[in-house]
Amino acid sequence: MVTRVSFVAGERGEWTIESMRTIDGESLAAALRLARHEDDAFHRDRGVWTIDGVRSNDRYVTRDEKARLVASSPALGRADATCAALIPIRKTDEWWALTQDERRAIFEERSHHIAIGLEHVPAIAPRLYHCRDLGEPWDFLTWFEFADRDRGPFDDLVGKLRETEEWRYVSREVDIRLVRSQESL
């Protein structure tokens, strides 16, 4: 079975929403907190809004790239990783009409998505969820955890990615920044 995730925005959750910036397309409703529920089933509490996803197989990385990513990517939940970001992304129909070889060429050979990512591990802990096949209005959910001192490098990471050819195919993107909640609600 696939592992499912529900990001539930509302009054409760381990993460306090610090800012929500709509980069492209429709925005998301404001909320105070965010909870990330990773489980066998989608979470039943739907809050102000919920985005569901699944941990699925890799789509673009080669074995060599994966070996480098696995070797240098930190785990989620590090004690000093008090900052996080949830960035849901939708790509255009034009992107999805491309074949695998065309998407891969844009993704890595021309946009260096993995290479840019590798410059920012081990500071930034990433996790990717897929939701296109679920019929969500998003294709991917990217989740990142990092220490307060690494806010700058994280801004640099997303800034570099947004300048790539790959990002011309992004039709909707919201950049949600979070800090670990001081007290549980």
Add this chain to the structure above:
Amino acid sequence: MVTRVSFVAGERGEWTIESMRTIDGESLAAALRLARHEDDAFHRDRGVWTIDGVRSNDRYVTRDEKARLVASSPALGRADATCAALIPIRKTDEWWALTQDERRAIFEERSHHIAIGLEHVPAIAPRLYHCRDLGEPWDFLTWFEFADRDRGPFDDLVGKLRETEEWRYVSREVDIRLVRSQESL
């Protein structure tokens, strides 16, 4: 939004089940008929069993292969296509732990999956649905329609695929053969 499909087995449906052969893994319960509902939503009638899927983006074909497939694949619903097959497939965890380049190499360079398929169009009309990310006990659903005179070539197609290296990674497969129902139930 993705297009969804529900294959509902039971007492009703456009297709009469002629045979169900379990090739690998757990079998499916016997039923008389099968309906293929392709729609915006999954079908609510769940019958004896239902398998849901989605039409999603291509995963392995290159632009060149896709051009050849599109040029020679017939549409579903041809008047003389009175035979069909539904073959749901699940692959092993080992397959899904492979990276994209490794899966592609097994799929086409070593198993010639697309090349074998191209030998059998335009006689066989194929349609592929994905369901791994939906949490179904299947990864793909393959649907084929063909004329009565093309039963032999269809057997040849699935026989050749089952001999490939790719098929060593298939952990569950049921081969369901159907004929268009004479009367609607």
